[in-house]
Amino acid sequence: MSQSTQHAPQHRAPGVIESDVIVIGGGLVGTAVAYGLTREGADTVVLDQGDDAFRASRGNFGLVWVQGKGHDLPDYSRWTRSSATRWPGFAEALMADSGVDVQLRQPGGFHMCFSDEEMLERQSRLQTLQDALGDYPFQMLDAADLKARLPLIGPTVVGASYTPQDGHVNPLKLLRALHTSAQNKGARFYNGVQVDRLDGSAGEFCVSAGSQRFVAPRVVLAAGLGNPGLARQVGLHAPVAPNRGQVLVSERVRPFLDHPTINVRQTDEGTVQLGDSMEEVGFDDNTSTHVLEAIARRGVATFPLLRDVRLIRAWAALRVMSPDGFPIYQQSATHPGAFVVTCHSGVTLAAAHALRIAPWVMGGAMPDELGVFAGERFLTDKVFSHAH
Template sequence: MRTHAEADTVVIGGGVVGMSIAYGLVKAGDKVIVLDEGDDAFRAARGNFGLVWVQGKGAGNIDYARWSLASARRWKAFGQELESLAQIGLELKQEGGLRPVFAHADLDRQLHEMAAIRDAIGCTYPYERLNAADVRKLLPSAGADIVGAIFSPMDGHVSPLRLLRALVSAFVRLGGSLCTGEAAQRITPRTDGFEVITMRRSVRSGRVVIAAGLGCRALAPQVGLEAPVRPERGQVLVTERMQRFLPYPTPHVRQTGEGVIQLGDSKEDVGFDDGTTTRELGRIARDAIRYFPLLDPVNVVRAWGALRVMTPDGYPIYEASRECPGAFLVTCHSGITLAANHAGAIADWIRGASEPSELHRFKANRFHDFHVQTAAH
């Protein structure tokens, strides 16, 4: 027999994206219920590298560059507030990040992208080119194959699992209700809002936010929206704890607050298979040793695969339903970097504030043209 509940807003999805929005809503005074499928779901946070990252993002979409930069700038205050409420350390460090490369052509291409973003973004966008000697001054253990890097003080990293735990803790402390093991089966529009049905309960609310990762694809059409998302597998390794040698994160190797080394840069189109392969894990490990040879004798203690949530062009979808007013869709790949925006500007928009100007290019109808262009090529 189903139980019944009511809320101002129901958020479907208890991952980093959904919980960031739910935290922002409850902090603003909403009565919020989060329906979360649970840890048996394809939790993207398991495969997240924990980067709060700006450099290079939005080379093909300047609105995304602005959106990422705005969130990164808000992250320090957002993180401090969350740590204070949840009493959980996030291991946040925003002192810069490096993108080391093995080929001069790759460095030239990345610099061209960075310059294009800087020229178009219309605000401060700091970065610098490092040659091989510069890299070794910052990272004495860097491998001999590294020919240079881009350093940006905008970037940093955080523990994605500590972040998720802190969001849940702060949300509940502020009066939010988290229902775990409650996958949304059906969303029914009503004259006064929505009814969301799970196996165990029905929840009525004035608004509904679909932030269910890969589950968005099936749920969005029920409220007149579309979410053409697909899984992308990433494989991850972590080592035993080491003395600190890596003061800055890179997109391939980072040292966590606990001292372990996290490795991973794979992007695989394998459907809903979240397993691992020795071939890909071996490649990740070899590349990591090439970046930092001192990792060669270090023990790997765990390896796993996780599924990221990707749209056809890799950019987010933020959309309010015209067919069913009060229904919203939020799905993105960079849930960590964008968490501060999701808890702030996106939560405000859902509650009735003006839509952030950057979001106009992140509607799902862009994929109608995208598919035509892809077919033409």
């Protein structure tokens, strides 16, 4: 475990707040890293924009999802699986540190297919991953096999893929558990903070937010859609953009679904969530009728019993997407101590962010999988440089 940095005596302006690390961003990504930093013994400050932010965390579908990810970039699959395997212990640690049960259920998950062509494409994708990674268990189930596992499946579903590491959590309870755990271990949260400037010219990082000043030798940029402008100030490249996802929620119904699927999951409380849409609509986080209708139709086709279930709520949220859909993880070569951490799978990757990113920030080795995730891959002349 890393020790807290001892701040050298300096003449500070009154009111300057010092710490070992500043985390900019109080969503799932930032708080997971912050929690991990407190576990490393770091004096951690978290700056959160608050409810005015386009927060993906509160609109998250809640999946801990492995299957199919990274078929064209095996290191992403490795990274995802490394997080999923850590999730049971991570959930226990959060319960111990916060008293909040995040309702992790990890029985494996299903991806439904509605045509023979979809089945073939799905098998090819998962077989590619198994060939690349070796240890990558999956099953392809035909309609009869699937109905034996999920008796209420619809007749238009021709089959499904199944992988055993998939699961789901309550994302709102996860966010609360991360906040509470980090605070209980000493993290200081400052809410309603709009960062105006990030200056790393003096060998440390000074974050200006209105009249407030925060200083630390390390800074983590986990501000989601706010990361591009912050990254530029410390020699990093984080060209992320919004991608809208919409979710429907039903009334409570009797338990019928013990496994999460890519587009339908039943919560511990009995409600059913339906989702899996992707739209490039800029910063518009409103719902749209035609997309919600498509989500509902697919949900009913998957489980016909949902036809008679009342829908009670709908929402939209903006994912944080890089041009290729993969995360951006990097320490600045020009401003060592500045890290960018951005992705769109904040639930799945929360365990890796807390347990593997945080030690790296505190001076440990960069995780082996992360070499391919530098922001320079989006530049025309792809020159990768890592300070680690």
